[in-house]
Amino acid sequence: MKIKMTVLLICFFVIGLISWQQPDLKASIERGQKVYETYCLGCHQSDGSGVPRLNPPLSKTTYVTGDKKKLITVVLAGLDTEIEINGEVYNNVMAPHDFLKDQEIADVLTYVRNSFGNKAAAITPADVKNVRASLTKK
C-alpha cells in the first residue's frame, strides 16, 4: 500500500515536472526560431539543409546532437578550419556570434537541436554562460 502510494506520488511528480518543463522548452524553441531566422538561416537555409561543400547542414550532424560545450563553442567562437562534418568539408567561414546573449544562444541551439529531424536535450543560458567564461579565460 505504502509502496503504491510512493510510486503514484513519484509518477505525479514526474508528470508535473514534464508538463512544467514542456511549455518552457516550447517557448525556448519559439524564441530560438526567431534568432535562427535572423542570424543563421541565410547560410544554413530554412530547413537546415545547408549548401553543398560551402555551408554544412544542421540536421543530424555530430556537432548539433553531440557535446553541448563543443556546439556552444562553434556559435561563440565561429568556425574556420578544415574539418569533416558527416564526411564532407565545407569552404565558407562562420563568424563568431559572441554578440548574442546567453539566452539567445541557448534558444537558437535548443531550436536547432529540436528541428530539422534532430532530437537532443535543450541548452540552457547557464550552459552558455559557463562556456563563454571558459573561452574568455584562455
Add this chain to the structure above:
Amino acid sequence: MKSKFSLFLLMSLFLMHVSFAGDTTKLRKTVKVPDEVNGGITLPAGFNAVVVADTLGVARHIAVDANGDLYVKLGRVKGGGGIVRLRDKNGDGKADEIKTFGDFNGSGIAVKNNVLYATSDDAVFKYNIVNNEVVNQPEKIVQGLVNKRQHASKTITLDNAGNIYVNIGAPSNVCQTSDRQKGSMGMKPCPILDSAGGIWQFKTNVAGQSYNNGVRYATGLRNVVGLDWNSEVNELYATQHGRDMLFQWYPEMFNQQEGAVNPAEELFRLKPGADAGWPYCYFDIGKKQKMLNPEYGGDRTKVGECAEKVQSIVQFPGHLAPNAIVFYNGTAFPEKYRNGAFIAFHGSWNRAPEPQAGYFVVFVPMKNGSPTGEWEVFADNFAGAVKEPAKATYRPCGLAVGPDGALYVSDDQKGRIWKITYAR
C-alpha cells in the same frame, strides 16, 4: 511533372502487362525504359540533349579537345582520380570509355595544342597528350597560390599567345576587419588584393611559377569562377560572384527582396590592369550603377571612387552564381548564337528565406565582344522540383564547346554531363 511521368510509365507497363499477359517474349521485347527527355533539362525548340555520362561526382569545369575527348575536373577525388576523360567512340554523344587520373581536388581545366591544364586549389598542373593519350606525368607550372578554403577554387583559361589566366578568389566576403562579422568595417586599402581578388597571368611553358613571375592582370574581383578568352576580339571575360549578406547585415538599406537581387552578378570584359572595384564597390541592381559598399561608408546613394572602376558589360540578378562562361565559336547552332556567350548559373543560396533562383544556363547575344541584346534563359530545369542548393537535382557548373559545335554542360551535384546539339 516527374511523378506524373512515372505514373504514366507505371500505367503503361501495367497495360502492356495485361495485354501481353499470355506472351512473355513479346512483353520483354516491348518494354524498354525510354531515355529521360533531354536528360531532364529543357531547351529551346530545335535543340536536343543526351547524357554523356552520369554520377561522376563533383563535376566542376570541363574542356573538350580537338578530337572530341571531354575532360572533367572533379572537386572531390573519386575512385582515386580527380580528372575524368570521357571518350565517345561510336558518335552517339554518350561516353563509352571513361578514364580517371590526377589525384587532386580542384575546379579548373583547359586543353589546347595537345596539352591539358588542370588546377588544385593552390596550383596549376600541365599534362602532355601524345597520340590521343594523356601522359600521366604532371608538371606544376604554377604553385603557392592563396588557398584559405573560402573562394579557393582556381579556374583557368588560355589565350592564343601562350598565356594562362588564373582566377585567385578573395578569401573574404568584403574585406572586413573580421570576415563575415555583422558590423565589421572594411579595410582600406584591402590587403587581400596583393595576392588574391583578381586574375593572374602566367606563361604556359614555364615550370614552377608563382606570384613573383606572374602578372596581376586584373584586380578588384571578389571571386571569378567563370573565365573565358574571347578569340573574336582577343580579350579576357570573367563572371564575378557578388558579395553576400546585404539584407542580413543592412536591413535598414535593403529589404528582404532587395537583398535577394543585390548586388548584381556581373560579366566583365577585362583589359590588362583593369580594376573592377571589389571590395569597395558593388553593383546596385535597382539603381543600375556601381556604388560604395556599406562597409566602406556606402548608403545606397554614395558612388565615390566606384565611378572610376571598370564597369561590367552585363548584370544579372543577385546570388545566381555564374560558375562558367564560354563563347560560342561553333557553327552548328543558329546564326544568332555565333560569338555570343553561354553562362552557367550554379544557383543561389544567399537569397533565403526568399525563394532561390538560377540553376540554369543563359545565353548573351554578342558581336565584336559587346552584348547586342538582352540575355535569355537557354537551358533550364536542372534543379527539378526544388530550387534549393542541397536539394536541387542538378546544378550547372561547367561549360565547353566541342569541335562539332555542340555545347557541353556539367553538373557538380551528382556529376551528370549533357551534350546539347541543334537538329534544325
